[in-house]
Amino acid sequence: MQISLTYEELLCKYKNLNYIMIDVRSESEFSEYTIPGSINIPILSDKEREAVGYAYTKVSKEEAKILGIEYVSRKLPTIFKEILSLQDKYTNLIFFCARGGYRSSSITVLMQSIGINANKLIGGYKGYRNYINKNLNSLIxxxxxxxxxxxxxxxxxxxxxxxxxxxxxxxxxxxxxxxxxxxxxxxxxxxxxxxxxxxxxxxxxxxxxxxxxxxxxxxxxxxxxxxxxxxxxxxxxxxxxxxxxxxxxxxxxxxxxxxxxxxxxxxxxxxxxxxxxxxxxxxxxxxxxxxxxxxxxxxxxxxxxxxxxxxxxxxxxxxxxxxxxxxxxxxxxxxxxxxxxxx
Known part of the structure; x- marks a missing residue:
């Protein structure tokens, strides 16, 4: 099963399908801009993301990963309940983060491993934004x-x-x-x-x-x-x-x-x-x-x-x-x- 797709593929293959896009970035990132119609289920909150970033730059990459895993593990039951309720309404769940990196990759793999039809948006919001910049004028x-x-x-x-x-x-x-x-x-x-x-x-x-x-x-x-x-x-x-x-x-x-x-x-x-x-x-x-x-x-x-x-x-x-x-x-x-x- 394909678990990664670009925004262009999403428009072509999923246009008439029952899917929802899930933005796993922090609440402030989501508030500033997102893909229209998306909902926000943050993997890391603003404060948690800031702490992980500090650990990454001031301590080590490994310490940042450990801290991130600790934060996420505490809220996994809540996240899982939210995703289960969405699975009852939507056939496909499309996850994305800022660039299609750790946040969306980890949650997509985890959800796939427990039988949920999860997909990741390649390139995340940045990939989506590049597509908009490239194609908006041709739509106009x-x-x-x-x-x-x-x-x-x-x-x-x-x-x-x-x-x-x-x-x-x-x-x-x-x-x-x-x-x-x-x-x-x-x-x-x-x-x-x-x-x-x-x-x-x-x-x-x-x-x-x-x-x-x-x-x-x-x-x-x-x-x-x-x-x-x-x-x-x-x-x-x-x-x-x-x-x-x-x-x-x-x-x-x-x-x-x-x-x-x-x-x-x-x-x-x-x-x-x-x-x-x-x-x-x-x-x-x-x-x-x-x-x-x-x-x-x-x-x-x-x-x-x-x-x-x-x-x-x-x-x-x-x-x-x-x-x-x-x-x-x-x-x-x-x-x-x-x-x-x-x-």
Whole structure:
């Protein structure tokens, strides 16, 4: 039985099989970036990995191995229980670590020895990352994008979600970045994704698309901590541009729904970033509105005096303009328009 395979082999041979990828790196390594869809079962925790590394450099390779074995042996029963529960759900278990070395090799051999269908990813995350770097542009090359533009709060993300329900391919870049792309873009979310994770999620969506036509929201080159790859950004600039509009009342409601989640501290922190552009007096007023829970007044001022003037500087020509009174209806009109234009 083959117990090692490359990521390319995984895509070709396992695409339609019931498998799960298990990242055995430490929790911080996993948090920074991983292969989309993977789960984390650390062989060594951050502290244990640090101790083994210290032993390797300051004592000896043998002492580091002994220490690593001691750490792993203590948690093997727990790891084994987790893997047994996964075996009930998945036919194939694919293990990987940073480079396909000791961590993934040892657990794969051990699981194979007790009859579990375990496989190791050759090259680990690094091998996977090399594959992404080599093939992402070729995935982008044939696609055509319908790009949704519009002032902040017009409900573009809601329209994208409705397009998904209609069966359209959607590239949600804000999801990939884990950031909404505006001054309040991180409010209510975990930390923004790393560039590697951003590109991995883009690759995953493009690889699994049903057609070469995708819907995407118009974004600046940078979203949170992530930068849109050059080839994809060119596709966005040269796509079919659609303008989404909405009443100021609906925009206020949309922004309220997205950002007001009990995280006033993060909202205020985000507003602080506007002092250079908007001035201390204006920012202090908005902070006071947030502190007094007058969120919608603060949102209205952000729309009128920050978001909209900023957006006016980047006017574009549009193939279609739609007023978004109902995201489901807007998505249906847009979907039918694009499909008719295709035929």
């Amino acid at each position: 090359e044939p696609i055509e994008l319908v790009v949704l533009y519009g002032n902040t709060g017009t409900g573009k993300t809601k329209v994208l979600n409705e397009l998904k329900k209609l069966g359209a391919d959607v590239l949600d870049l804000e999801y990939c970045a884990n950031h909404r792309g505006s001054v309040l873009g991180s409010v209510g979310l975990d930390k923004p994704n790393s560039q590697k994770m951003f590109e991995s999620l883009i690759f995953d969506i493009l690889y699994n698309r049903k057609s070469n036509l995708l819907f995407v929201e118009g974004e600046s080159k940078t979203i949170g901590k992530s930068t849109i790859p050059d080839k994809l950004f060119d596709k966005i600039k040269n796509g079919i541009h659609v303008n989404i509009t909405s009443s100021i009342e609906d925009r206020i409601d949309n922004i309220y729904e997205d950002y007001i989640c009990g995280d006033d501290e993060n909202i205020i922190k985000s507003l602080e970033n506007l002092r250079n552009r908007m001035g201390n007096y204006w920012v202090d007023q908005k902070i006071n509105l947030v502190k007094s829970k007058n969120y919608k007044d603060a949102i209205k001022d952000l729309i009128l005096y920050y978001y909209d003037p900023l957006y006016q500087k980047n006017k574009k020509e549009y193939a279609l303009t739609l007023e978004n009174n109902n995201p489901s209806d807007t998505a249906k009109i847009l979907y039918d328009y694009i499909k008719k234009d295709e035929s």
